[in-house]
Amino acid sequence: MLKVEQLHVGYGSLEVLHGISFDVPEGAIVAILGSNGAGKTTLMRALSGLIPIKSGKIDFAGKAVGRLVAEKRLREGLALVPEGRDLFGSLTVRENLLMGAYTRRSRTEIEQDIERILERFPRLKTRLQAHAASLSGGEGQMLAIGRALMSHPRLLLLDEPSHGLAPIIVETVFEVIEQLNREEGLTIVLVEQNAHQALEVAHTAYILQSGSIVLNGEATTLTANSAVQELYMGG
Amino acid sequence: MTQKPAVDQELAPDVVAQPELTGKKTLGGRLASQRVWLGCIAGILALILLPMLSDLIFGGSSDFQLHHISLIGIFILAALAQNILTGYAAQPSLGNAAFFGVSAYVLTWLSSDLGQPYWIGILAAVVVSALLGLIVGTPALRISGAHLAVATLGLVTTVGALLNFWDTTAGRQNYDLSNLPDFLNDDRTLYYFIFAIVVCLLFLSYHLLHSRVGRAWIAIRDNETAAEAFGINLTKYKLQAFVISAAMTGLAGSLYATWATTASSSMSSADQTIAFLAMIVVGGLGSLTGSILGAIFVGFLPLLLGQLPSPMVIGSFQLQISTLITGIYGLLLLLVLIFFPSGLSSLGTQAGNWLQRKPSKGGTE
Ligand SMILES: Nc1ncnc2c1ncn2[C@@H]1O[C@H](COP(=O)(O)OP(=O)(O)O)[C@@H](O)[C@H]1O
Ligand SMILES: [Mg+2]
Numbered sequence: 001m002l003k004v005e006q007l008h009v010g011y012g013s014l015e016v017l018h019g020i021s022f023d024v025p026e027g028a029i030v031a032i033l034g035s036n037g038a039g040k041t042t043l044m045r046a047l048s049g050l051i052p053i054k055s056g057k058i059d060f061a062g063k064a065v066g067r068l069v070a071e072k073r074l075r076e077g078l079a080l081v082p083e084g085r086d087l088f089g090s091l092t093v094r095e096n097l098l099m100g101a102y103t104r105r106s107r108t109e110i111e112q113d114i115e116r117i118l119e120r121f122p123r124l125k126t127r128l129q130a131h132a133a134s135l136s137g138g139e140g141q142m143l144a145i146g147r148a149l150m151s152h153p154r155l156l157l158l159d160e161p162s163h164g165l166a167p168i169i170v171e172t173v174f175e176v177i178e179q180l181n182r183e184e185g186l187t188i189v190l191v192e193q194n195a196h197q198a199l200e201v202a203h204t205a206y207i208l209q210s211g212s213i214v215l216n217g218e219a220t221t222l223t224a225n226s227a228v229q230e231l232y233m234g235g
Numbered sequence: 236m237t238q239k240p241a242v243d244q245e246l247a248p249d250v251v252a253q254p255e256l257t258g259k260k261t262l263g264g265r266l267a268s269q270r271v272w273l274g275c276i277a278g279i280l281a282l283i284l285l286p287m288l289s290d291l292i293f294g295g296s297s298d299f300q301l302h303h304i305s306l307i308g309i310f311i312l313a314a315l316a317q318n319i320l321t322g323y324a325a326q327p328s329l330g331n332a333a334f335f336g337v338s339a340y341v342l343t344w345l346s347s348d349l350g351q352p353y354w355i356g357i358l359a360a361v362v363v364s365a366l367l368g369l370i371v372g373t374p375a376l377r378i379s380g381a382h383l384a385v386a387t388l389g390l391v392t393t394v395g396a397l398l399n400f401w402d403t404t405a406g407r408q409n410y411d412l413s414n415l416p417d418f419l420n421d422d423r424t425l426y427y428f429i430f431a432i433v434v435c436l437l438f439l440s441y442h443l444l445h446s447r448v449g450r451a452w453i454a455i456r457d458n459e460t461a462a463e464a465f466g467i468n469l470t471k472y473k474l475q476a477f478v479i480s481a482a483m484t485g486l487a488g489s490l491y492a493t494w495a496t497t498a499s500s501s502m503s504s505a506d507q508t509i510a511f512l513a514m515i516v517v518g519g520l521g522s523l524t525g526s527i528l529g530a531i532f533v534g535f536l537p538l539l540l541g542q543l544p545s546p547m548v549i550g551s552f553q554l555q556i557s558t559l560i561t562g563i564y565g566l567l568l569l570l571v572l573i574f575f576p577s578g579l580s581s582l583g584t585q586a587g588n589w590l591q592r593k594p595s596k597g598g599t600e
Contacts, residue, residue: 048464071466086461088454090521099454102447103466151465 001026001187002047002078002155007056009039009046015054016042018211024155029181029188031198031219033232034208040191041083043208044159047189048080049073061154075103077154081161085144089133093124096132096143100150110150117146120176138169145176155187156180162194170194174201195232199223207232282430286423302422302494303538308429309490310534314514314526315440316483321512322521323444324476325456327380329508330371330387331484333394334364336503338488340398343498346414353416353493360489361482368481372474391508398500410498419493429490436483441523443479452476456521510534517571519578528579532571537564 002024009017016039024030034040045051047058049070058066065073079100088096097117101110118125121142127135132143141161148156158177162170178201180186192198199205199219207215207228215228222228289300313335320326338360345356371390375383402410418424443449451472454462463469492498501507510533518529540560548554575581 050460050464070463071468074464074466080464082461082464086458086464088457088461090457091450091453095450099450099462099465099467102451147465 001028001061002189003057003059004047005057005059007043007046007058008054009042009051009056010054011042011051016211017046019056020208020211020213022206022213022216024187024189026187027181027185028204029177029190029202031190031192031195031202031205032208033192033195033198033205033228035193035232038208039211040193040208041159042211044080044083044157044191047073047157048078050080071103074151074153077152078157079148079151079153079155080157081144081148081159083159083163085140087132087135087140087143087147090131092129092131093135093143094128096147097150100147103151113150113152117149120179121146137165138172141165141169141173142176145173145180149180153186155189158188158190160192160194161190162192162197170197174198177201193232195228279434282434286426301426303535305422305426305429305494306491306538307531307535308426308433309487309494310510310514310530311433311527312436312487312490313484313511314518314530314533315436315523316480316487317511318515318518318520318522318526319440319444319452319483320476320480322515322519322525323449323456324452324473324480326375326473326476327384328371328375328387328477328480329384329512330375330390331480331511332391332505332507333371333387333503334367334481334484335488335491335507335511336391336394336398336498336500337367338364338485339492339498339502340401340410342489342492343410343412347410347412350414353414353419357486357489361485364485364488365478365482368478369474371481372477375477376470376473388505388508391503392505395500395503398498398503402500412492412496412498415493415496425494429494432486432490436486437523437527444523448472448475453521513568515578517568517579519580522578522580525578525580528582532579533568536567537561540564 004023005021007017007020008015020043022030022032032040032043042051046053049065049068049072053066056066057064060073060076060078063076065076065078068076088099091099094114097114098110101113104110118128123139124142124146127139132140135143145156145158145161161173161177165173174197177188177190181188181201190198190202199222202219205216205219205222206213207222215222215225217225285304286301289304292300313331317331320328320331341360341363342353342356345351345359346353351359371387375387378386419428444452451462451467454465454467455469455472459469488502491502514529514533515526516529517532518527519525537560540563571579
């Protein structure tokens with residue numbers, strides 16, 4: 001569904017990603033693991049069209065999207081749950097959800113989708129009129145995911161969904177990710193430092209080191225790999 | 236499927252005191268919207284009754300007072316315009332005073348020199364301002380922060396100088412606005428005219444700010460990257476804010492010329508710019524109520540202080556109040572900023588929170 005080939009991305013003259021290639025089959029959860037500064041967020045921004053690519057190809061559902069602006073990619077079904085959630089703090093929970101559907105027009109469909117999302121995240125239902133800035137970390141992450149779902153994505157890009165959350169909340173976030181994949185057939189690309197959790201839900205995984213992919217394979221294989229264990233799972 | 240409720244309960248430890256909090260939120264929301272409506276109705280009633288009250292309070296000199304109250308209305312429009320651009324769309328542009336000045340000259344030129352009807356003059360002033368907003372806004376989108384502020388301040392002083400140059404070459408001391416419709420020569424009808432426009436624009440702004448456009452502005456302000464990721468066209472919405480703000484300032488400027496029956500190049504000056512900026516900072520960035528309170532504070536307080544008797548006699552002291560006005564005013568400004576750093580509008584929120592909390596705590600306070 002998503003095919004990335006020889007992707008070079010950077011900021012100004014600084015190149016951060018040095019020719020990255022990977023494949024995301026439809027219906028899969030693919031994890032991209034890397035430590036701080038490896039270029040994970042840069043990759044997510046490049047995939048969603050927030051920064052331009054220097055060279056390489058991004059094909060999504062058989063279409064070359066590498067040069068499209070963010071809005072066009074969103075319309076194609078590529079939605080981002082940004083690092084640190086990036087909620088609209090002074091808008092309410094409901095308004096944040098509406099912002100997720102900004103490219104869509106049908107009011108009735110949008111209302112139905114809000115209902116559907118609130119059913120999935122009942123916690124948000126009770127906080128519907130609260131400002132997003134007042135949400136707890138877990139609620140905020142649910143809202144960030146809900147907001148992305150409002151755009152009717154076919155593929156969800158998740159940038160460190162576990163970042164800054166208490167371990168018990170991290171677990172529920174990963175449960176939600178698994179549910180979305182299993183129940184709605186949503187394809188997911190998950191970027192994480194938390195290799196342990198990510199490998200539990202992912203089908204396949206890629207290891208990103210200083211802007212290059214150094215290892216890839218089935219999640220179970222990588223979990224057993226001693227190098228991966230040492231580097232990313234604290235031995 | 237059975238996992239879903241479980242997921243939700245596990246989120247609970249992350250949040251404190253949920254049930255009460257959410258219960259209060261909905262009730263609070265209802266109370267808040269009722270308060271807004273009551274406030275609106277009370278405000279409009281007060282505006283209608285004010286001229287009659289001012290007769291009672293100020294007696295014979297009431298027209299003078301009413302004339303000055305009308306000025307607040309004009310400042311509210313200008314503050315609203317600046318707040319939409321800076322408080323909501325987050326553009327630190329200081330260029331509005333240029334539109335304020337230009338629109339006054341457009342109206343006066345059309346009305347006094349060309350003998351065009353007043354309404355044509357107002358319309359032209361607003362349209363010219365909107366176009367200038369578009370012309371200024373387009374390059375302005377490429378610069379940000381302090382650069383934008385300084386560049387637009389440069390625009391203001393340049394435009395002020397040009398208007399002054401025009402006055403000088405035309406050999407006129409004052410550029411008087413003649414040809415006004417009769418009812419605008421009367422302080423009372425001028426007052427109603429101005430405040431009818433203010434109420435309409437407050438209403439329109441409220442709806443604009445709660446529409447797709449307003450949400451887009453706030454989203455851009457809160458998080459530009461996320462806004463872009465969700466398909467909001469940054470250029471389009473920022474430009475829209477520039478144009479709407481300029482048009483509204485143009486309306487304020489032409490009303491100011493109507494009020495003063497003259498156009499002056501000092502309307503496009505750094506002083507005027509600072510006044511607009513002070514209004515929204517003192518009142519509250521990103522707040523409609525803030526625009527109103529800021530306009531009253533910055534626009535009207537100096538006039539009110541000017542009404543104090545001078546010299547004021549306290550015991551054996553004779554105080555030359557008039558020489559102290561600027562100082563008193565500056566001090567008050569300072570105090571407001573110290574005690575209400577997020578603006579006078581937070582006063583309302585604080586009072587509201589306090590009122591809301593009181594009954595639910597069962598009088599433990
Ligand atoms: N906006 C930026 N401008 C310049 N360099 C950046 C920017 N954002 C990130 N970088 C650099 O790119 C590299 C990768 O960063 P990032 O993609 O955020 O890594 P990760 O998300 O894996 O922690 C880092 O060396 C970082 O300093
Ligand atoms: Mg990152």
